[in-house]
Amino acid sequence: MRPLPRPTRRQAALLGAAAVLCAAAGGSALTGHLGVALTVLAVFLAGLLGLVLLLARRLGALLAANRKTQRDVRSVLDQTQRRVLGAVEEMLLAAGDRHRELTDALAAQQKAAAAGTDRLLRAQTSEVEALVQLFQGFTPRAPMPSSGGFALNPTDLLDLLHLIRSRRPRLVLELGSGTSSVWIAYALEQTGGRLISLDHEPMYAEKTRSALAEHQLTGVAEVRDAPLRPVVLDGRSFPWYDVDAVADLRAVDLLLIDGPPEKTGPDARYPAMRVLEDKLADAATVVFDDAHRHDEQQALRRWVETIEGLTQEGEALGRHAVLSYRRIVRQHGPVDEISSRSSG
Incomplete structure (x- = not known):
């Protein structure tokens, strides 16, 4: 308990x-004191x-x-x-x-x-x-290199070769070499034109030369090494192809702008028309690859706004845009003729 x-x-x-x-x-009760006991x-x-x-x-x-x-x-x-x-x-x-x-x-x-x-x-x-x-x-004389990736895809190649067949350029200048160089060379072999391709990477240039040799197209196409050099335009420096590589070229009927690569810097392809305008024929075609990208769209807009005689042919198809170039020849007015005779 x-x-x-x-x-x-x-x-x-x-x-x-x-x-x-x-x-x-x-005690009170026992002693007989009942009153006390009761109290x-x-x-x-x-x-x-x-x-x-x-x-x-x-x-x-x-x-x-x-x-x-x-x-x-x-x-x-x-x-x-x-x-x-x-x-x-x-x-x-x-x-x-x-x-x-x-x-x-x-x-x-x-x-x-x-x-x-x-x-x-x-x-x-x-x-x-x-x-x-x-x-x-075409009937290739050797296995064709793969298209796509950095190269022109088949739809763009088809459009480009159609331009070559229909406009029959005598001289084509390509910025950047590769798969497209072989296809263009086959088309020019049929139309009687000539291709000059520039490449800033010696390894890729040599690879394209080997492909052209395998397809027996070296008589039609030539790949030139053109390392990137600083080109100053509008107070800004751009890494672009060495201009010495095109010093001997004149009357380029078709210009394919497919380089330099985007990784070489912002607005990498903007110098092309500014540097090569004097190399174009009086009537030439310009094909601008990757025209859907932001830098290329900006370059295209600036070219059309600042280069006389350059217009875009409709909307861009696929990844490239096609432009027409017509050289503007200024006519001398009567005042100029009188001045010329007076000075003579």
Whole structure:
């Protein structure tokens, strides 16, 4: 059994007082003093009644405090429950919104993927059709180098060779050599023209020379090494082909701008028309590859705005734009003629 807890000092005093009163009442009764005994007993009962009332009051206060605590706890629980339900509802609503967003995003991605796949299939079909037409027009004397990548793709090559067949240029200048050099050389072999290609990379230049030799086209096409040198235009320096490589050229009927590569610097191809305008024939065609890129679009716009006689032929087809150049010859007026005769 657990021992009873020791009473406090107040409890011990009350118990002692009760014991004294009980002893006094008993002693008075035994000695015949009934009045005293009754008085003591009345005092004892009055004290007991006061104690009971005090206990009842304290118990009432405890019960009231307990009820208040229960009400507070219930209020806290209700608030917590409402907050939890509100948070769960917000989570469910947010989850629903997120689900709709994800569903819409997935549907948009699927639609974009389907459209992209469709465009890719159409583009592949166009490239295959162009490649078939290319090989129908020529019978290569050796395996042809691959097209695409950094080289002109089959659709652009087909357009370029059509220009060569229809306009029959006597001299073609190509900036950048590679697969296109072989195809152009085959076309010029049929039309009686000549190709000069520039390349700033000796390794690629030698690779193109080997390909031309394998196809027995060295009598039609020549690849010249042209390392990049600083060219100053409009107060700005550009890395561009060494101009000594084209010092002997005149009357270029068709100019193909397919270099330098974009990695050599911003606006890498802008100097082409500014440097080579004097090398063009009085009536020439300019083919500008990668005309869909930002730098090339800016260069194209500036050329057309600043170079007299240069106009774009319609919208860009594929990755290249075609421009026509007509040299503007200034006629001397009567005043100029009189001045000329007077000075003579």
